[in-house]
Amino acid sequence: MTARVQVPKQAKRGEVIEIRIAIQHPMETGFRLDDGGRAITKNVVNKFTCRYNGIEIFRAEMGSGIAANPLLDFFTVADVSGELVFDWIDDEGQTGSERVALTVTG
Amino acid sequence: MIKILSRRGFLAQLLALCAWPFAAARGADADSVEVMVFRVTGGATVQPGRVKLDLPVLADNGNSVSLKVSVDSPMSAASYVKSIHIYAARNPRPNVANFYLGPRAGRAQVSTRVRLGGSQRVLAVAALSDGSFWSATADVVVTLSACYDAT
């Protein structure tokens, strides 16, 4: 799954930083009908987590009420340098993952 | 808006909860927003305030509506937002999303894009670490596209 992440390259210790992630996913609702009139099976990214040096700092449970190609924008406190790991999974069991290095000064 | 539950209201909710196994058979989507919120709060009072829910007054298209929810909280180890729950009562699945934060969030603010199935009032309920619950609503007008699109 294509995903784009926006995280500041570096931050000061204690600084609140903004994290943004855009995931390419149709978030199929299960209500749309195909040309034959059959409902297209529901398939949405239902769970998303962000771990900062292994500790979960944000989690989202999502449904078909989240728009296609979901965008999530949240915050965390820059603690120590390390890695932000993003993981998500959809109804079909397809997983996606991104990791970004974060440099914390001071 | 979630009213403070009177005893009658509480009994009505209890009755609704007893109907839960049947509702579960139909799927949790069939529950009313009140029941969904009850499952989060356990019946505790939900007070309007401290939560800010930003949505456009008129959505360009119901398929994608920008939403920003924030909670007035120091986000310290002693006092922080545990979770934020978003509900759109006129959607086929009213519980749009649940966000789980914590003291490491720094700021209790989440932005995303939601689908709205029609003009409605969107509700955000925040659960705080001290066991209190706060809410905010926002009214959005959603219109259909002018032309039929078969593509």
Next chain:
Amino acid sequence: MTAGLLRHGALALLFALTGASHAQRAAAQPQPLKSGLEFTGAEVRELQHDDFANPGMLWAARGETLWQEAAGREAKSCASCHGDAKTSMQGVATRYPRIDAGSARLINLEGRIRQCRELRQQAELFKYESAELLGLTAYVAQQSRGMPMKTVIDWQNRHNFEAGRAMYYRRMGQMNLSCAQCHQENWGKKLGPETISQGHSVAYPIYRLEWQAMGSLHRRFRSCQSGVRAELLPQGSPEFLDLELYLAWRAGNLPIETPGVRR
């Protein structure tokens, strides 16, 4: 017989003259020229201007990856011939659609990418509306973002231009409406809850909220045809290419906005 011919000739001349001036009036670019963004809500504008939140960027990012990907018999990528797209593709989208030297036919960006893929990379063709073709087209056009359209109508493409203009003014479908009736004569007015735009092509491919995905200009043509209950032509059809040329001219010097966001 000569008198009849003379009269016929005179009538024909009169018709041609009045016809030409009518076409000139009708074929004028809308004044003032306005981007589609001026007819949407603030939210769509903000989405397009936010390079991260713009969902079309997901497709453009794919395009950027594909640009570097070796493919075909010679395992060549776009970059093998064209180098860094940021320099080599700058300004390219402002000159499309154009006459392809080899075939002497009109070709648009999608067509050119498909042609390169098939003839020069000798790789599998990308289907119209595929994520790959949309991604590459968006990525290439994005390199001209902010640059004004530079469409030139000359002896080579004049017949395409006129065919495109004729189509623009031709009523179609069960609703018997032409493009011009909405986008030339009634832009700025309401159609249901929406404000009709001038219908320019400078932002394409776009992320359309209605589609919940990125789509091409020709898909948008098909949407309009479906809206008036007309027969849908396929992407890449000669009629759509002619129409695309007319639209490129009609946009005057409006800047490229790709990847655009529309409702």
